[in-house]
Amino acid sequence: EASPPAVTPISIRCKHVFYSVKVRGERKSILQDVSCLFESGSATALMGPSGSGKTTLLSTIAGQTSSSGVVTNEILVNGLPPPPDFKQLACVVPQDDILLTGLTPRESLAYAAELRLALPRNERLARVEALLAELGLTGCANTRVGNATNRGISGGQRKRVSLGLELITRPSVVMCDEPTSGLDSKMAEDVVTLLRNLG
Secondary structure, eight states: OOOOOOOOOOOEEEEEEEEEEEETTEEEEEEEEEEEEEOTTOOOOOOOOTTSSHHHHHHHHHTOOOTTOEEEEEEEETTBSOOTTHHHHEEEEOSSOOOOTTSOHHHHHHHHHHHHOOSOHHHHHHHHHHHHHHTTOGGGTTSOOOOSSSOOSOHHHHHHHHHHHHHTTOOSEEEESSTTTTOOHHHHHHHHHHHHHOO
């Protein structure tokens, strides 16, 4: 099996960032004078009330903003403007699990690997199996994801599959939008522990 590629250490600094979008012909400010630092190798939590701009900040850092959005001032990656391949180095795990309910966790990750990794089939499958183990999904790897009417894996397991869909590319930066939303206290604790142990 080929050795996994080294993950590039990345620190991100936001310096007086403003972000606005056009709404009905007028500019609406979403982020106002945000400064923060995310150190390489650390886990950082963003906290704030609903509508305070947490999701927008993550999307802005990842370069996933609206076509009408305007970002002013600096977002620096290792002290420099974001490199052209930064979208390949960073990922955002959405709040809502966007999964195909008829697939199993193993099939979901294998499908993502086939679409996103330019690797031989045996290497893709090896990475899928390693990731299933890392995420604690081996025991439910062949159970369908399911939904409200067709019961499948648990909410915590769904969240870990969603995380796996992004981790399959071995990104340097993982940004999770409300990763414990909708989970009970035990499942939420398990997800937070997993995130802290990544890498």
